Amino acid sequence: MMRTRAILTLFLLALTACKPFKVSQSSDFFLPPELGSRLKELQEFPGAWWSYVVAIRPQPLLCDALKNEPGVSRAGCNYGPRDLKELLSPWLHDYPLRSAPPDSALVLDKMNLSLAKASAPLGSEIVEILRSDPLGTYEELLGTIQALNPLKLEYRGGFLRFPDSDAAAVPVLFDFPRTETDRTAAVREKIESTCAGKCGELFFIGPHFGTERNKAVIKADVERVTWVGTLLFVIFLGVLVATGRWTALLITVPVFLAVAVAGLLINELHGQIHGLTIAFGSSLTGIAFDYAFHAFVRNSGVRVWHANMIGYFTTIAVFAVMAFSEIPLLREIMVFALVGISLAFILFYIAIRLIPEQYQIEPFAISPVQSSAAPWLLGASLLLLAVCAVFLRPDFSVQNLEQSTLRERRITRELFSSGGALPPVVRVHSEGVPESEFEKEQAYATENGIRLVNRLTFLPGLATQESNLAAWRALSCGKDPLEKQLSETYRRFFSPYFSLVSCDSLNALAATTHSSYARAIRGEGDAQGKWLSTFFPSKAGQENEIREAIAGTFSVRDLIALFPARIKKEMQWMIPFILLLNLGIVWLSYRSWKVTLAVFIPFTLGAAFAVPALAFSPSGFGFVSLVGMLMVFGTATDFGVFCANYYINSQLTKRGIWTALLISGLVSILGFLPLLLADHVVLRQLGEPLVLGSLGTLIGTFFVQPWWMRYALAR
Amino acid sequence: MFLSALKSTRDFSPRPFFSLARRALVIRVLALVTLGIIGDVSWAAPKPMTGAELEKELAQYKNILSLDANFDQVKEIKSLKVKLKSSGTFHLRKAGDISEVEWQVSKPSFLKLKITPASLEIFEEEGKPGRPVVENQEAQAKILRPLYAWLSVSSRLISEQYHIFSLGKKSFRLEPKEENSPVKALRILLDKQKYVSSVLLEERSGDEIRITFSGTKAAHAP
Numbered sequence A: 001m002m003r004t005r006a007i008l009t010l011f012l013l014a015l016t017a018c019k020p021f022k023v024s025q026s027s028d029f030f031l032p033p034e035l036g037s038r039l040k041e042l043q044e045f046p047g048a049w050w051s052y053v054v055a056i057r058p059q060p061l062l063c064d065a066l067k068n069e070p071g072v073s074r075a076g077c078n079y080g081p082r083d084l085k086e087l088l089s090p091w092l093h094d095y096p097l098r099s100a101p102p103d104s105a106l107v108l109d110k111m112n113l114s115l116a117k118a119s120a121p122l123g124s125e126i127v128e129i130l131r132s133d134p135l136g137t138y139e140e141l142l143g144t145i146q147a148l149n150p151l152k153l154e155y156r157g158g159f160l161r162f163p164d165s166d167a168a169a170v171p172v173l174f175d176f177p178r179t180e181t182d183r184t185a186a187v188r189e190k191i192e193s194t195c196a197g198k199c200g201e202l203f204f205i206g207p208h209f210g211t212e213r214n215k216a217v218i219k220a221d222v223e224r225v226t227w228v229g230t231l232l233f234v235i236f237l238g239v240l241v242a243t244g245r246w247t248a249l250l251i252t253v254p255v256f257l258a259v260a261v262a263g264l265l266i267n268e269l270h271g272q273i274h275g276l277t278i279a280f281g282s283s284l285t286g287i288a289f290d291y292a293f294h295a296f297v298r299n300s301g302v303r304v305w306h307a308n309m310i311g312y313f314t315t316i317a318v319f320a321v322m323a324f325s326e327i328p329l330l331r332e333i334m335v336f337a338l339v340g341i342s343l344a345f346i347l348f349y350i351a352i353r354l355i356p357e358q359y360q361i362e363p364f365a366i367s368p369v370q371s372s373a374a375p376w377l378l379g380a381s382l383l384l385l386a387v388c389a390v391f392l393r394p395d396f397s398v399q400n401l402e403q404s405t406l407r408e409r410r411i412t413r414e415l416f417s418s419g420g421a422l423p424p425v426v427r428v429h430s431e432g433v434p435e436s437e438f439e440k441e442q443a444y445a446t447e448n449g450i451r452l453v454n455r456l457t458f459l460p461g462l463a464t465q466e467s468n469l470a471a472w473r474a475l476s477c478g479k480d481p482l483e484k485q486l487s488e489t490y491r492r493f494f495s496p497y498f499s500l501v502s503c504d505s506l507n508a509l510a511a512t513t514h515s516s517y518a519r520a521i522r523g524e525g526d527a528q529g530k531w532l533s534t535f536f537p538s539k540a541g542q543e544n545e546i547r548e549a550i551a552g553t554f555s556v557r558d559l560i561a562l563f564p565a566r567i568k569k570e571m572q573w574m575i576p577f578i579l580l581l582n583l584g585i586v587w588l589s590y591r592s593w594k595v596t597l598a599v600f601i602p603f604t605l606g607a608a609f610a611v612p613a614l615a616f617s618p619s620g621f622g623f624v625s626l627v628g629m630l631m632v633f634g635t636a637t638d639f640g641v642f643c644a645n646y647y648i649n650s651q652l653t654k655r656g657i658w659t660a661l662l663i664s665g666l667v668s669i670l671g672f673l674p675l676l677l678a679d680h681v682v683l684r685q686l687g688e689p690l691v692l693g694s695l696g697t698l699i700g701t702f703f704v705q706p707w708w709m710r711y712a713l714a715r
Numbered sequence B: 001m002f003l004s005a006l007k008s009t010r011d012f013s014p015r016p017f018f019s020l021a022r023r024a025l026v027i028r029v030l031a032l033v034t035l036g037i038i039g040d041v042s043w044a045a046p047k048p049m050t051g052a053e054l055e056k057e058l059a060q061y062k063n064i065l066s067l068d069a070n071f072d073q074v075k076e077i078k079s080l081k082v083k084l085k086s087s088g089t090f091h092l093r094k095a096g097d098i099s100e101v102e103w104q105v106s107k108p109s110f111l112k113l114k115i116t117p118a119s120l121e122i123f124e125e126e127g128k129p130g131r132p133v134v135e136n137q138e139a140q141a142k143i144l145r146p147l148y149a150w151l152s153v154s155s156r157l158i159s160e161q162y163h164i165f166s167l168g169k170k171s172f173r174l175e176p177k178e179e180n181s182p183v184k185a186l187r188i189l190l191d192k193q194k195y196v197s198s199v200l201l202e203e204r205s206g207d208e209i210r211i212t213f214s215g216t217k218a219a220h221a222p
Helices: A004-017 A032-042 A060-066 A083-094 A104-120 A125-133 A137-148 A183-195 A207-241 A246-270 A275-296 A304-322 A328-354 A374-391 A408-421 A435-448 A461-476 A488-493 A495-500 A503-508 A516-521 A542-550 A554-589 A593-600 A601-616 A621-649 A656-677 A681-714 B002-007 B020-043 B050-059 B137-151 B155-163
Strands: A050-054 A072-075 A153-154 A159-161 A169-174 A202-207 A424-431 A451-453 A531-536 B063-079 B080-097 B098-107 B111-115 B122-123 B162-166 B172-174 B185-192 B196-203 B208-220
Touching: A004 B063, A032 A424, A032 A554, A050 A060, A050 A207, A050 A408, A060 A072, A060 A169, A060 A183, A072 A083, A083 A125, A083 A137, A083 A516, A104 A125, A104 A488, A104 B063, A104 B111, A125 A495, A137 A451, A153 A495, A159 A531, A169 A183, A183 A202, A183 A207, A202 A207, A202 A408, A202 B162, A207 A246, A207 A656, A207 A681, A246 A328, A275 A304, A275 A328, A275 A621, A275 A656, A304 A554, A304 A621, A374 A601, A374 A681, A424 A435, A424 A542, A435 A451, A435 A531, A435 A542, A461 A503, A461 A516, A488 A495, A495 A656, A554 A593, A593 A601, A593 A681, A601 A621, A601 A681, A601 B172, A621 A656, A621 A681, A656 A681, B050 B162, B098 B137, B111 B137, B137 B155, B137 B162, B137 B185, B155 B162, B155 B172
Parallel strands: none
Antiparallel strands: A050 A169, A050 A202, A072 A169, A153 A159, A159 A169, A424 A531, A451 A531, B063 B080, B063 B208, B080 B098, B098 B111, B111 B122, B162 B172, B172 B185, B185 B196, B196 B208
């Protein structure tokens, strides 16, 4: 009861464990479907699985530790032949497909250079590469793979260095998707234990580490919040039992049922339910407690269900309007809340009539406080909100939903903007797309001086491969191949190379469209058979030019930025529309502007308490704060309606209403108080507006609205 | 013929070339030569040397400003039964404790290695910038440290990196202190002027590199 809304979330999470739900955590749900599916598809390409370890004063041990990790397929530091050990063999195998045979004189020059290198005491690893790759094509492969990394940091001393700083970044390409958080955690812990202060100060950044950190922090937070919440619940239960009001617990049953049904309905409709919908949707459904308390406290007024009905309509008006959002996540949360609160309302209505009167709660002897400070408080609140409206700009970015310290955010910003790095523009090709599409991309990139990595970067088109292969066959299968013209020393030393381009090997070789060395740009999972093309703009503005010139291209940064842009755009019409709709509902109910305005006084105070505080909060004012404010709006408007109903209909005798409002308000405040102990930014963003907003709402309901109602009714 | 010889009464016993006194002298000389050879057998049984002793042997390099020499090299890759021959020039520039070595191969192809205490750069084309031979710092250090020590002929660095053994006059054997070093041992021979005349580098793989220096020209600090 104490933290009933949070318990509702846990209840639904417990239900998900019983497998009736398929819970999604994908970030593509933040975007409209046509854009979200693009993001989802992109995540199926291993080339998009880069995360970063940033080290202050890095030591070589860090690089070795990362390179020795089984889950890490590539670490962008101390580049060398070892990085290519798995890819080199297939890369060299396809060499005759990739290039026409070079001029014999050039091959001989390169071989002599290789022999000169091999004669130096540089280690057997290098000698082995020189034997099979005298033309040095492995450097081309290394360059292509490095090119896929969007960072523009200077490579110095084995690390990618930040300008004017002791810090360096090591791009880490994982061998598995980011959803496998246990494996990411194992890699991180191993690096931390191997380094143990010997690699410099470490920061783990990027999708893999971010997902893992979010999960770990939320898990720890849930444990902490649950403990504190349980403690508060036990204390509150003690108070209820001690004061003979334990029957209040009965009203939790309809809400739990409503939450479960809403969850099942969403799951049935969408085939899955998002984790954030479970958390926020069930919390929003918890607003229904206001109606229950209003009806369940004895002597709380006349026309209680009329007031409840007005409160219900004002609340569902918010959800209904926001359910028209283009953002699937917001839409799902709102539909969940709409279904949940409606069902809870109906169940309460039935339950209150089924519960015998003796089970109803006895009210406390409390009344609103008459204070001369009330008008000043209202004036100050309005002024504060006006200032906030001018200066406060919410940050709805998706990054704001991720757990990270301010320092980590700063490092992330520097990481991707250092050296004038521009976000890459990508394009996903369906299976069986004609080669001419890749050729067009190449032609455009060459013409405009843009670096491009696409399928043809790794292997040319089938026709070119056939032609290269034919040229090689003509050379190697002829009477006088190069091998026979050379001395025994050359033949023996370069025997691996001669074996690759021997007539037998060439006859067994066939043109192909893929190989393991191109894994980074080949789709996996749902994107099987698809290819990724990545353009790297060289100057500002080129990003837009590419998007205009090549159909189907998009920038991941822009895609992610669409979420806040869409939310902002929607809020621009939704908020005024919701306010007008609520004003309309209340005015139609009371036919008085004074009463109508009075209903919104608790929310004015709630917002005045919460919004300025959020502006200074380290968690910031983000998307979750907005959901929190919606919950405050729902509760505060209900309180406003109940309070107005008391002054209009109850002839000031039915004082049970104040007990209902106090319990309902305290449930909100104390229920969400443990969220302030959480470390995760999302939980704090939710907890802060709820606690402060609910406090403001209670003050507005008990101190300011009564003053206004007396004033309004007196005239 | 043999039968007639047997039947002959002629004395076939050898007659001394020298008198008894002269024979004694010859024996003494032979004994001394034998002793000398035995003494020189210490060449095969290396005798540990200290850094100070090495410094004394390499006194020619102490005040050196620059040194230039030609080299001929043969690397024998035993597993392939291949001998890679190369030749070129060696340049050493010293400024205080810091040396810079240029190992320039001219045959079979141009290749230059520039070695400083902190870097090992390779130049594949004349006039074009070089790049690190190995980007991996650990791997580079593993190659660079011991290589730099003997190429810069620094007795201090050699004694830091290697166990030193004397193989007789003007000859040393160096064994890396680092257990995982790809180099098993180095044999260095000095010429009459006490400049390095040849080096035999034994790799752990069994491969060997023989380097012979010639035309050594050095400039010393006054």
